[in-house]
Amino acid sequence: MSMTSEYPNPCCRCGFCCISAICPVAKSLGAEYPCPYLSFEGDISTCGLVIPGTEKSMEFMGIGKGCCIKARAFKNGIENDFASLPSEIKQKLVQSLRKQGIGLERR
Numbered sequence: 001m002s003m004t005s006e007y008p009n010p011c012c013r014c015g016f017c018c019i020s021a022i023c024p025v026a027k028s029l030g031a032e033y034p035c036p037y038l039s040f041e042g043d044i045s046t047c048g049l050v051i052p053g054t055e056k057s058m059e060f061m062g063i064g065k066g067c068c069i070k071a072r073a074f075k076n077g078i079e080n081d082f083a084s085l086p087s088e089i090k091q092k093l094v095q096s097l098r099k100q101g102i103g104l105e106r107r
């Protein structure tokens with residue numbers, strides 16, 4: 001049986017995944033949490049290892065495969081799958097983490 005590499009919910013580039021943990025690629029380059037390649041323009045996250053429009057780097061980093069986060073999120077006592085939350089909720093959550101300085105390199 002082969003595992004799927006596509007996820008049903010689109011990625012909104014909120015950055016929650018990268019602000020929460022460092023990925024294997026960054027680790028393999030010797031980086032430590034928080035990821036030094038993560039940056040934000042407004043609410044949109046960018047990975048400094050991805051060369052925009054370069055198919056190989058996009059494929060390698062899993063760009064365009066959908067939201068891969070498997071986490072339970074609770075709102076008003078209701079449990080949701082993080083990946084299926086609306087983009088604005090994901091972005092608000094990341095805004096709050098960023099305000100607290102969580103997951104960002106001190107520059």
Ligand code: SF4
Nearest residue numbers: 018023026035038047
């Ligand atoms: S910003 Fe890039 S290098 Fe850093 S954790 Fe995210 S995907 Fe990995």
Ligand code: SF4
Nearest residue numbers: 011012014015017067
């Ligand atoms: S939508 Fe999911 S995969 Fe995309 S940046 Fe946010 S947490 Fe990461």
